[in-house]
Amino acid sequence: MFPCDFAWGAATAAYQIEGGWDSDNKGPSIWDTFCHQDKGSRVSGGQNADVTCSSYVMWEKDLQCIQQLGLTHYRMSLSWARLLPDGTTKNVNQKGVQYYNKVINDLLLRKVSPMVTLYHFDLPQALQEQGGWKSSNMATLFDSYARFCFQTFGDRVKLWITINEPYVCAKLGHEDGVHAPGVKEPGTAAYLVGHNMLRGHAMAWHSYDTLYRSKQKGAVSIAINSDWAEPLDPSDAEDVTATKRYLAFTLGWFAWPVFVTGDYPEIMRAAVDAQSKKLGYGGDRCRLPTFSQDEPAILGSADFFALNYYTSRKVKPRRGSGQMLCVKSDQDAEDVMDPSWPVCGVSWLAVVPHGLRKLLCYVKETFNNPEVYITENGFAQTGPLQMEDSERCRFYQDTINEVANAIGKDGVNVRGYFAWSLMDNFEWADGFSTRFGLFHVDFSDPERTRSIYRSGREYAQIISKYRSQTSS
Numbered sequence: 001m002f003p004c005d006f007a008w009g010a011a012t013a014a015y016q017i018e019g020g021w022d023s024d025n026k027g028p029s030i031w032d033t034f035c036h037q038d039k040g041s042r043v044s045g046g047q048n049a050d051v052t053c054s055s056y057v058m059w060e061k062d063l064q065c066i067q068q069l070g071l072t073h074y075r076m077s078l079s080w081a082r083l084l085p086d087g088t089t090k091n092v093n094q095k096g097v098q099y100y101n102k103v104i105n106d107l108l109l110r111k112v113s114p115m116v117t118l119y120h121f122d123l124p125q126a127l128q129e130q131g132g133w134k135s136s137n138m139a140t141l142f143d144s145y146a147r148f149c150f151q152t153f154g155d156r157v158k159l160w161i162t163i164n165e166p167y168v169c170a171k172l173g174h175e176d177g178v179h180a181p182g183v184k185e186p187g188t189a190a191y192l193v194g195h196n197m198l199r200g201h202a203m204a205w206h207s208y209d210t211l212y213r214s215k216q217k218g219a220v221s222i223a224i225n226s227d228w229a230e231p232l233d234p235s236d237a238e239d240v241t242a243t244k245r246y247l248a249f250t251l252g253w254f255a256w257p258v259f260v261t262g263d264y265p266e267i268m269r270a271a272v273d274a275q276s277k278k279l280g281y282g283g284d285r286c287r288l289p290t291f292s293q294d295e296p297a298i299l300g301s302a303d304f305f306a307l308n309y310y311t312s313r314k315v316k317p318r319r320g321s322g323q324m325l326c327v328k329s330d331q332d333a334e335d336v337m338d339p340s341w342p343v344c345g346v347s348w349l350a351v352v353p354h355g356l357r358k359l360l361c362y363v364k365e366t367f368n369n370p371e372v373y374i375t376e377n378g379f380a381q382t383g384p385l386q387m388e389d390s391e392r393c394r395f396y397q398d399t400i401n402e403v404a405n406a407i408g409k410d411g412v413n414v415r416g417y418f419a420w421s422l423m424d425n426f427e428w429a430d431g432f433s434t435r436f437g438l439f440h441v442d443f444s445d446p447e448r449t450r451s452i453y454r455s456g457r458e459y460a461q462i463i464s465k466y467r468s469q470t471s472s
């Protein structure tokens with residue numbers, strides 16, 4: 001059974017839906033640059049999100065979709081470069097402030113609570129030119145931006161996410177180079193970026209705590225993505241240890257410092273250091289940085305656990321590939337899919353609803369039974385458009401059942417569920433070919449018409465069913 005104040009939501013992110021990439025003084029972000037440069041080579045079909053769902057001018061259409069689903073909450077992100085074109089508070093773009101004021105006010109008028117993400121992959125390009133997230137300064141710049149947002153919108157926004165998926169920014173953006181800013185510096189940059197993101201997050205949390213909390217009474221967290229992982233052979237001790245390493249390098253990388261010790265998991269640091277030694281990396285130089293005692297504490301810098309879950313893996317040790325300096329070889333774990341799991345749309349997305357329940361139990365046990373919001377979870381469609389998306393309907397039913405069991409049977413304190421995504425949008429390097437929406441968006445139509453998928457109708461029914469049970 002879901003608590004009566006359970007958050008039923010859907011999520012989006014600014015770059016993926018807004019368009020208006022250079023409208024009304026918005027500054028470019030690293031995703032604008034990433035898509036515009038080397039045209040055709042970085043994103044599927046050479047696409048970009050210059051227009052995408054056009055939510056910057058068509059926000060009312062999104063609002064209608066939100067109402068049609070009967071959502072109680074809507075998770076959205078702010079475009080840093082729309083609010084602060086050069087990334088700093090010296091130059092505030094009032095048009096950007098007006099846009100988000102309108103969005104937030106419109107939501108509240110319809111009794112929909114916004115959950116607002118400050119950073120969802122789209123760093124102002126001007127800050128990238130000063131070194132981006134690899135630079136230590138970025139943490140204080142992020143803190144200034146966060147304070148500006150708390151000050152400007154915090155009278156109405158009560159749920160904040162500082163940074164979305166630091167793992168993805170760090171690894172895909174700075175190790176694999178398949179996300180903006182397209183940096184490929186394996187084995188070093190990802191750890192630095194993750195570190196600066198954690199520092200920036202903690203500074204922002206402390207700013208909220210000391211300057212805004214008593215008045216605004218909201219809550220702040222960081223959205224951490226992780227697969228659920230199990231040993232390929234649970235009776236094989238090496239598989240069991242490899243699984244621990246796998247989880248330490250995904251969920252643990254960011255959740256351990258915030259919720260458990262204020263530092264990275266020991267198993268992670270030991271693995272990185274051992275690999276550095278083995279490959280003769282730079283004497284005393286440490287690839288995984290250390291947190292300074294002189295900065296705001298990382299430990300305790302979250303008011304709830306924000307979890308993005310998509311898929312699960314079976315894990316065994318990695319064989320014969322430890323000669324490279326990279327996160328994967330530090331992690332030393334090979335992940336495979338169980339052949340019984342169906343794969344939807346994209347190749348990485350094995351559909352494993354029961355993995356979410358297991359991950360929720362793991363979060364409860366490992367991180368001291370926090371309040372949890374599932375801030376993203378979804379099912380991709382590719383190929384021919386299917387408006388009658390029965391597999392996705394099944395996926396949402398199964399997943400929400402698993403969440404209900406996690407709450408009712410396992411006692412996990414789940415406070416909300418956000419489907420990814422409200423509507424089809426620009427799916428990063430996959431462009432528009434991968435569709436995660438509860439609404440379809442016709443990108444060939446200048447009106448960007450939104451049409452509800454069957455899964456959208458069913459999600460609306462699920463919400464209405466549970467809400468009527470809890471209110472009666």
Ligand code: GAL
Nearest residue numbers: 013164165168420427428436
């Ligand atoms: C997440 C990301 C979202 C969305 C989703 C689906 O990593 O936060 O923006 O793209 O994946 O792949």
